[in-house]
Amino acid sequence: MSTTQNPASWPDRRALDLLGIERPIIQAPMAGSGTPELAIAVCEAGGLGSLACAQYSVDQAREAVQTIRAATSKPFNLNFFCHRTPQFDAQQHAAWVAQLEPYYRELGLEASTIKPAAGRAPFDAVYCELVESLRPAVVSFHFGLPEPTLLARVKASGARVLSSATTVAEARWLAARGCDAIIAMGSEAGGHRGSFLSQDMSTQVGTFALVPQIVDAVDVPVIAAGGIADGRGVAAALLLGASAAQIGTAYLFCPEVKLSPLYRAALENVNDDGTALTNLFTGRPARGAMNRLMRERGPLSNYVPRFPLAGAALAPLRAEAERKGHDDFTNLWSGQAAPIARQYARPAAALTRCLAEEALKLLCQGMRVGAESGG
Structure with a gap:
């Protein structure tokens, strides 16, 4: 035994x-x-x-x-x-979309078609x-x-x-x-x-x-x-x-586990100080590996709709960026001990x-x- x-x-x-x-x-x-x-x-x-x-x-x-x-x-x-799923707030939704509008233009997407969804x-x-x-x-x-x-x-x-x-x-x-x-x-x-x-x-x-x-x-x-x-x-x-x-x-x-190649790559490279608490992806604080969106719009922001309504506006950006091989708008959840965890991969x-x-x-x-x- x-x-x-x-x-x-x-x-x-x-x-x-x-x-x-x-x-x-x-x-x-x-x-x-x-x-x-x-x-x-x-x-x-x-x-x-x-x-x-x-x-x-x-x-x-x-x-x-x-x-x-x-x-x-x-x-x-x-x-x-x-x-508790919050009531849709049109004003807050518009403010959040305005924050993301430059990224929509960059990727050739139309922000006006975004529909709120809980997820x-x-x-x-x-x-x-x-x-x-x-x-x-x-x-x-x-x-x-x-x-x-x-x-x-x-x-x-x-x-x-x-x-x-x-x-x-x-x-x-x-x-x-x-x-x-x-x-x-x-x-x-x-x-x-x-x-x-x-x-x-x-x-x-x-x-x-x-x-x-x-x-x-x-x-x-x-x-x-x-x-x-x-x-x-x-x-x-x-x-x-x-x-x-x-x-x-x-x-x-x-x-x-079920991870995208971009997520796996992020975990392979994140360091002890490479994560932050962010509300950008869902509307509630969560710890993940830093990426472009977190650096440029956060990591915490008052513009973000309440959980879990924030993700709908990011979904088209995430899909298009991932199609091009980028994790700019992907939530890459990770704790601070990822470098230790990598040594134990099995x-x-x-x-x-x-x-x-x-x-x-x-x-x-x-x-x-x-x-x-x-x-």
Whole structure:
């Protein structure tokens, strides 16, 4: 039996026991990039595979779950967004289009034909019925929680409920409303911030300052997320009181993900200071690799329509630029630890095992040193 399968190996088993997994590794959902194949590989390796449903229709989500269940009997996580789709604001839309007009002219496109579209659906009664019929072991939310009646139905289905917190106040809010575990999402994390009580990006907290403060503030297990891409990061998170680590960017280098060649090339070249928080692509702050649009119109802008209405105006620009081989208008979500993640590029199952085994080795070495020194 390997050390990671020994029930006594991990210092804090709360997340493992809660989620029914062998290794304290959770694959971040990553809407648009994650696939059923990625979730399957992580589950089979003893971690928690996740499937992002925000860009799936109900039928697509059901089909993806069928694919997962045909390949693994292990627990997996279905992830949903909890935003409220805003009313269309014609004045704001016009202001945003005006910002993009020079790019439309440059690419020979017509800006006047842009139609507003949401692109990402929030968790609602229809998705709730899907959860009730599929009964996944874990359901996670981003941007808070659904309204209480829907949340009660999710919990009644038997699912463990997770959600992301970017501050201690958000963690307390989630715990008070029945979250079974809280994902402490540091500012280093790639993709959309999970923030919901405040959108002030100037006060976002780093992972290794946030984790111990949330651990001290709530009684439920805490899952560290953001800037963790190797066993050292996992071990550090566990030493700070987390029960598990959620990994995103490191999994983007796995062959099971769905990435365009331009996105892959960006990840291969991004450095530690090559990402920024931006709202330009969707209307909510998210961390991604810097590109032309972020440099010239942001990375944060007051002209951008509220999430998720911003993307419609960018879609024609993105399509035409990508056709010409440029990522000028493409969201290239990435965390700050991408350079570390590149060194660990391998299939998802092997990565999951590697992260856990490296972390456990470091933890065991630390315990031996402590014992030898009389600590």
